[in-house]
Amino acid sequence: MAAAYRRIGVMGAGAWGTALANAAARAGRQGGREVVLWGRDAAAMAEMAQLRENRPDLPGIALDPAVTPTADLAAVAATDALLLVVPAQACRTALARLAPLARDGLPVISCAKGIERGTRAFMSEVIGEAMPGARPAVLSGPSFATDVAAGLPTAVTLAAHDEQLAMELAAALGSSTLRLYHSADVRGAEIGGATKNVLAIAAGIVSGRRLGASAAAALVARGFAELMRFGRAYGAKAETVTGLSGLGDLILTTSGPQSRNFAFGQALGAGAATGDKLAEGAFTASVLVEMARAKDVDVPVSAAVDGVLQGRLSIDGAIEALMARPQRAEG
Numbered sequence: 001m002a003a004a005y006r007r008i009g010v011m012g013a014g015a016w017g018t019a020l021a022n023a024a025a026r027a028g029r030q031g032g033r034e035v036v037l038w039g040r041d042a043a044a045m046a047e048m049a050q051l052r053e054n055r056p057d058l059p060g061i062a063l064d065p066a067v068t069p070t071a072d073l074a075a076v077a078a079t080d081a082l083l084l085v086v087p088a089q090a091c092r093t094a095l096a097r098l099a100p101l102a103r104d105g106l107p108v109i110s111c112a113k114g115i116e117r118g119t120r121a122f123m124s125e126v127i128g129e130a131m132p133g134a135r136p137a138v139l140s141g142p143s144f145a146t147d148v149a150a151g152l153p154t155a156v157t158l159a160a161h162d163e164q165l166a167m168e169l170a171a172a173l174g175s176s177t178l179r180l181y182h183s184a185d186v187r188g189a190e191i192g193g194a195t196k197n198v199l200a201i202a203a204g205i206v207s208g209r210r211l212g213a214s215a216a217a218a219l220v221a222r223g224f225a226e227l228m229r230f231g232r233a234y235g236a237k238a239e240t241v242t243g244l245s246g247l248g249d250l251i252l253t254t255s256g257p258q259s260r261n262f263a264f265g266q267a268l269g270a271g272a273a274t275g276d277k278l279a280e281g282a283f284t285a286s287v288l289v290e291m292a293r294a295k296d297v298d299v300p301v302s303a304a305v306d307g308v309l310q311g312r313l314s315i316d317g318a319i320e321a322l323m324a325r326p327q328r329a330e331g
Helices: 015-027 042-051 073-077 088-101 123-130 145-150 163-173 186-208 213-233 244-253 260-269 280-294 300-309 315-323
Strands: 007-011 034-038 067-070 081-084 107-110 135-140 154-159 178-183
Touching (some): 007 015, 007 073, 015 067, 015 163, 015 178, 034 073, 042 067, 067 073, 081 088, 088 123, 088 280, 123 135, 135 163, 135 186, 135 244, 154 163, 154 244, 163 178, 178 186, 186 260, 186 280, 186 300, 213 244, 280 300, 300 315
Parallel strands (some): 007 034, 081 107, 107 135, 154 178
Antiparallel strands (some): 135 154
């Protein structure tokens, strides 16, 4: 293991942050790696350190011995690479707190899958703006926290504009149970992660409304066509969109309620007035549709989700509008 990555920071101690902390520790076991897991609630982090378990978010999965839970921001800043595992809409605020403590050149790997509302900025852009001295990277792909934390086989994409950095980070964080494919297509990895969350809400609505397996399959296929069109308009490479961070993640998050976005949509489809307010797709839908319109990209499924979330459409109205769209050739 490269000496430069002996100390890894993880900012965000929810289920996904805890899972990645375990994975980073597992990958660096032979090199004596330390992993600093930061959360803002000091009492919760003290409890995690005592119990050696994130009981609220990942019950029954032990923290790796190399993981140190802390609420000390300076401790997580003093690392060789940082995994940023906070919700997309909170990334800028978190980075603003971290920036005065971090060294120039720190690799900051965004693990959030969304687009910032208001600015229409992708997470790599948020990192560049909030921490100009950082080296942005993105981790994305089909991965549930429980699988990664437990060491079940998982494969994801790690992208950075500097492909050498992407290769180094993939080598440092990959293990026998977590395979990382490196890429220089940062935008493609980000688009896949953000778009699939919105489409997962649509898939959940189909499930909650009990529209059947045929409708679910059609939704995923047409949703993927949207992802392809949107990605092409914003510079994503086809191989990235059809790879782990695009199609792979779409398949996973539209497959069932273990996906937070699917579960949110499923609750809506079943008639619940509210759902999981932390579902990233609920925040991303409107900005995704705005960006699609700016490039004249047709995204009817995402627009329907946005219409439902904003109260402009009923679920039945959205379904009717999608089914009544003019006949056209597939593409």
